[in-house]
Amino acid sequence: MLEPSHNDELPVIPGKRYFTIGEVSELCAVKPHVLRYWEQEFPQLKPVKRRGNRRYYQRQDVLTIRQIRALLYDQGFTIGGARQQMSGETGQQDAGQFNQLVTQMISELEQLLDVLKK
Numbered sequence: 001m002l003e004p005s006h007n008d009e010l011p012v013i014p015g016k017r018y019f020t021i022g023e024v025s026e027l028c029a030v031k032p033h034v035l036r037y038w039e040q041e042f043p044q045l046k047p048v049k050r051r052g053n054r055r056y057y058q059r060q061d062v063l064t065i066r067q068i069r070a071l072l073y074d075q076g077f078t079i080g081g082a083r084q085q086m087s088g089e090t091g092q093q094d095a096g097q098f099n100q101l102v103t104q105m106i107s108e109l110e111q112l113l114d115v116l117k118k
Contacts, residue, residue: 018057019056
């Protein structure tokens with residue numbers, strides 16, 4: 001199975017409140033051990049930990065991971081450079097997340113429209 005290289009090719013994020021590390025791994029095309037490593041490197045990533053130290057990610061965490069993935073894999077940033085980008089100007093970061101949310105919503109609405117047309 002080939003991993004998608006661009007976030008546009010990643011699956012739509014389901015409308016759930018919490019996601020397991022396995023689900024996030026599939027949604028973001030990143031292996032679970034990489035997600036655990038990124039938690040140490042990026043202070044923005046703080047999944048809720050429940051019994052047994054199990055991680056539960058929220059939708060915002062998934063979007064943040066996709067943003068980190070894009071910086072590292074698509075734009076060629078190092079971990080340090082990506083961390084700097086993520087913690088840089090919050091206005092720019094908010095705009096990027098907003099654009100990502102809008103793109104995601106459009107994609108989900110288009111899928112819903114396809115289902116309704118059938």
